[in-house]
Amino acid sequence: MRILERxxxxxxxxxxxxxxxxxxxxxxxxxxxHALWILLSRDIPALxxxxxxxxxxxxxxxxWRFLIWEGHPSVEAALQAAAVIALVLALLxxxxxxxxxxxxLLLYHLAPLETLFFTPSPWAKGLTLxxxxxxxxxxAPCADVLRVGGARTTGAxxxxxxxxxxxxxxxxxxxxxxxxxxxxxxxxxxGWASPENMRAWLLLANQDDQLAVFRAPGLWLADRPALCxxxxxxxxxxxxxxxxxxxxxxxxxxxxxxxxxxxxAILVTQNYAFLSAPLLLVFVDWGPRARGTRPPDDGPAxxxx
Amino acid sequence: xLNVASGLCFLGFLVAAALVGLSERGLVAPRRRFVNxxxxxxVLASFTAGLSQRDAWPFxxxxxxxxxxxxxxxxxxxxxxxxxxxxxxxDYRAWQPMAFDELMPWMHRTFPRLPRLSQxxxxxxxxxxxxxxRRQARSGDGAGYLHRYLGPLAAPEFDLHxxxxxxxxAVPSRPFVSLRVYRETWNQEERRRDPARASxxxxxxxxR
Numbered sequence: 001m002r003i004l005e006r007x008x009x010x011x012x013x014x015x016x017x018x019x020x021x022x023x024x025x026x027x028x029x030x031x032x033x034h035a036l037w038i039l040l041s042r043d044i045p046a047l048x049x050x051x052x053x054x055x056x057x058x059x060x061x062x063x064w065r066f067l068i069w070e071g072h073p074s075v076e077a078a079l080q081a082a083a084v085i086a087l088v089l090a091l092l093x094x095x096x097x098x099x100x101x102x103x104x105l106l107l108y109h110l111a112p113l114e115t116l117f118f119t120p121s122p123w124a125k126g127l128t129l130x131x132x133x134x135x136x137x138x139x140a141p142c143a144d145v146l147r148v149g150g151a152r153t154t155g156a157x158x159x160x161x162x163x164x165x166x167x168x169x170x171x172x173x174x175x176x177x178x179x180x181x182x183x184x185x186x187x188x189x190x191g192w193a194s195p196e197n198m199r200a201w202l203l204l205a206n207q208d209d210q211l212a213v214f215r216a217p218g219l220w221l222a223d224r225p226a227l228c229x230x231x232x233x234x235x236x237x238x239x240x241x242x243x244x245x246x247x248x249x250x251x252x253x254x255x256x257x258x259x260x261x262x263x264x265a266i267l268v269t270q271n272y273a274f275l276s277a278p279l280l281l282v283f284v285d286w287g288p289r290a291r292g293t294r295p296p297d298d299g300p301a302x303x304x305x
Numbered sequence: 306x307l308n309v310a311s312g313l314c315f316l317g318f319l320v321a322a323a324l325v326g327l328s329e330r331g332l333v334a335p336r337r338r339f340v341n342x343x344x345x346x347x348v349l350a351s352f353t354a355g356l357s358q359r360d361a362w363p364f365x366x367x368x369x370x371x372x373x374x375x376x377x378x379x380x381x382x383x384x385x386x387x388x389x390x391x392x393x394x395x396d397y398r399a400w401q402p403m404a405f406d407e408l409m410p411w412m413h414r415t416f417p418r419l420p421r422l423s424q425x426x427x428x429x430x431x432x433x434x435x436x437x438x439r440r441q442a443r444s445g446d447g448a449g450y451l452h453r454y455l456g457p458l459a460a461p462e463f464d465l466h467x468x469x470x471x472x473x474x475a476v477p478s479r480p481f482v483s484l485r486v487y488r489e490t491w492n493q494e495e496r497r498r499d500p501a502r503a504s505x506x507x508x509x510x511x512x513r
Contacts, residue, residue, distance in 0.1 A: 017342055041460035043402035049402070050439055051430050057415050061308035108315065108363065118407040118415075120308060123365040124463040125404075131363040135318070139325045139343070160505075165342060176367040179355030183371030186358055194371070200374035203493040205400055207500070208380050210405070213465040222497070271465040274369075275471045295443070 014247075019163035020285040025093065025146035028100065028137050030281045034216060035116045035130035039084060043115050045076035048083065054117040062120040066112045076113065077178035079106055082175070093147020101138035103124050107131045128274030129176075140165035158224065161291050167246070171277050174216075174243045177259070181239030193232030195225040202228070205270035218269040223285075247285055256283055311361035314350050318364075319348040344460030376494065381412040381495035382487045382505075385435045396470035397462075398449025400431070406462050412486060417508060429512030430486040439477055442470040483512040 050069050055070045063069055083106035090099040111127035112120055122128070143150075143162055184192040191197065202222035205214045221227050238258060244251040261276045321343040328336040354364040358371075383390045397405040418426060442448040448470040452459040470476045491503040 011341075015341075022348045037458075038460050045449060046402040051426055054411070056419065059308060061306075061312075061438070065308045065312035106402040112362070114404070115407050118411040120311075121360045121362040121365065123360065123362060123367060124369075124406070126364050126460060131352075135322055136347070137323055139329075139340075140457065145456060152506060164344060169397050171348070171353065175351055175355055176365075176369070179358075179365070180365035180369040180371065181501060183366065183368040184356060185357055187372035191337055192371075197373050202368060203497055204374045204378060207491075207493060207496050208378070209379065210382065210394075210409075211464050211466060213467055217496070234504075249412065260492070268463070272369075273461045273465060275463065277461055 011168060015167055015170045016160035017163050017167075018118065018158045019159055020287060021141065021144040021157040021162050022146060024137075024140065024142050024162040024286070025144065026286040027133070027282045028093070028096060028142040029091055029146060029164055029277060030086045030111060031130050031133040031137065032100075032103070032280055033104065034276075035086065035134070036087045036091070037278075038126040038130075039080065039087070039110075042111075042114060044110050045073045045080050046254055047113055047117070048076045049073040049119060062116060063114075065120065066116070068109065068110055068113050068116055076110070080110055080248070082106060083110060086284045089298075090137075090284060093143035094149065096143035096147065097138045100134040104131050104133075104135035104138065105241050107134070124275070129169075129172050129276050129279050132172045133279075136165050136168050136172075170246055170281055173276070173282055176274075176276060177239045177242035181236060184236060184239065193229070193236045195232065198222075198228035198232040199225070202269065205272070212271050214268045214271060218271070223268055235262070249285075253282055255281055279285035307359065307361075309480045316363045318346060318350060331500075355375050359493060374493075377384075377490065377492055378496075379413070379490045381508075383412070383431065383486065384485050385432065385439070385477075385481035386483040386485060387477055388482055389479060391477075391479070392485065393477045393481070394469060395435050396442065396468060397436065397446040397466040398433050398447075398468065398470070399449070401449040401451050404462050405466055406464050413488070416486070424509050425511055428484050428486065428509055429513075432481060432511060432513065435484065436469070436481045439481060441475040443473050443478065445473045446472070448476075460467060483510060485510045 005276075037172050048068075050070065052070070058070075083103055086099040086103040086106065090103055092098050111122045111125060111131065113126055142156055142165065144162075149273050153210040188197065199222045202218045206215045206218040206222070212218070221231065238255075242255055242259060245255050259280055260277070263274050266274065267274050323337040324333060324414075325336075325343045327333045328339040331338060350361065351364045353359075354366050355359045358366045358368065360366045360368075383395060385395055386392050400408050416427060417429065438448050447466070485507060486509040488506045488508055489503050490506075496502045
């Protein structure tokens with residue numbers, strides 16, 4: 001019983017620690033801007049007009065799951081236009097919650113359209129976290145500040161209602177790291193980080209001239225076993241340790257810049273662009289905190305203790 | 306089956322979210338209970354996908370660079386052939402709005418299973434796109450069009466790709482008249498020693 005009570009108290013301390021309205025509003029802006037960046041860099045509706053042969057192996061269950069039926073590019077264009085308008089309004093903070101909800105639902109439909117002829121999971125295409133994040137923000141006062149119109153406030157207003165949604169968005173943003181670490185351990189164990197496997201990944205990422213833009217850095221690294229070992233250990237450690245940013249503000253000082261470097265290094269040595277990297281901005285503290293709302297160095301877990 | 310389960314999983318997320326919305330209006334109470342339900346559902350769904358490594362997008366398993374990289378590598382290469390019979394590589398932007406990162410795996414997995422007639426239709430479509438992109442890039446308008454709003458700030462694909470048709474002089478001058486689809490294979494270590502080391506198998510050829 002006591003264990004359950006303690007677990008419940010820990011749950012409450014973690015999720016319902018106060019957070020500034022400014023940080024929650026900043027998360028809204030970051031997610032909306034990121035989704036706009038992806039949408040405006042693609043032409044997802046045009047994929048609805050691919051020749052019928054591309055759709056032959058798409059199962060009916062996948063079509064129903066996302067309500068996608070090919071051959072309707074103009075309908076998809078209208079839905080995308082609605083998504084863009086909703087995202088712009090969400091970004092500006094105009095009818096923000098309704099717009100976050102509408103945008104999330106439309107992105108849930110549009111994002112898989114980009115990849116459905118091959119896979120129903122567009123996880124690498126940059127819209128995964130906006131779907132989850134915008135839906136979460138639609139449930140919270142995410143436009144109390146940093147919005148067009150409305151009364152000006154100091155940005156220091158805070159409370160649990162600003163805390164739990166931001167924390168959930170941040171948890172979603174941690175999961176790519178944690179789960180990719182778990183994927184590595186489940187499929188290859190600690191041997192994933194071996195210099196041999198790192199070399200193999202570097203060769204794979206740099207020897208196909210259709211994929212590689214930066215070839216010299218990765219191939220240089222591949223020929224140095226000690227650096228390959230360091231790369232494997234640091235990469236796995238980064239994946240598994242990143243979730244600490246949820247519990248420790250001190251760790252953010254190290255892990256957020258480390259994550260930026262991590263993505264830059266992967267880009268240059270392996271030619272992979274992690275499109276969700278800009279969402280690391282949801283961990284930034286964007287403004288002044290009212291007295292008593294700053295969680296201590298070990299994070300929200302002790303904020304209300 | 307996974308599609309159905311994943312769809313239901315997202316539907317559950319929406320229902321949990323709707324209950325939070327209703328609790329805010331006082332239609333169900335207490336609010337904290339429904340917020341907890343929503344948070345618990347989000348944690349459970351996302352961690353189930355991640356820990357089990359079964360994707361339920363948008364609850365993704367995020368399998369980046371998982372596993373051991375294989376020593377043997379296989380890739381699809383699509384080339385166009387001009388009127389003089391010369392083969393040319395094709396800038397990845399020619400396939401837009403399709404992403405190279407989906408098109409090539411699809412060509413690898415699904416294209417060989419299609420009936421010959423369907424393969425011809427796909428190849429004709431791709432040849433038309435390649436030739437249209439060639440003409441556009443040759444005229445100085447650049448390859449592809451997905452940078453139309455954001456220019457150089459447009460989001461890249463997950464895999465970076467070289468842009469051989471970035472200047473008109475680098476674009477083939479003769480019209481494309483046929484398309485060849487090859488499967489290339491090589492051993493990574495052998496290719497590291499000899500970059501030309503790769504074998505090619507012609508999967509399909511389509512002439513206009």
